[in-house]
Amino acid sequence: MPMDASASETTVPVTVNGDARTVPDGYPLLDLLRDLDIDPDDDAATTGVAVALNESVVRRQDWVDVRLAEGDTVEVIQAQPGG
Template structure:
């Protein structure tokens, strides 16, 4: 299944979830926000939110600085 993550195509296995996509993209465990097709997905729903063909996923990581 082809999914766009942060503007780049990624091949995901059938049944992949938001949590799977996040783990494929980053090893960070905090400071992450995710939206699928412009809808924010709560962290508590990452494991149970399936991805579909051609979904657009945005994974944002908070950066500290000044």
């Protein structure tokens, strides 16, 4: 079995913004952002957006390297009206 095919073979549970999800093991963070209607290649779409993986902030330039694993907790936030 080719190594790069294994990612799609298994699915794993993760938590995204408080909701349980199942994603392929090794699912790219960039794809998860696309699932959330955030185009990671569009600077305007990612302005004011930040990501934390397991309670650590992932810097914008490091998003491309993140692959999700079993039990990961992801937070994707943005600025909203507030007082």
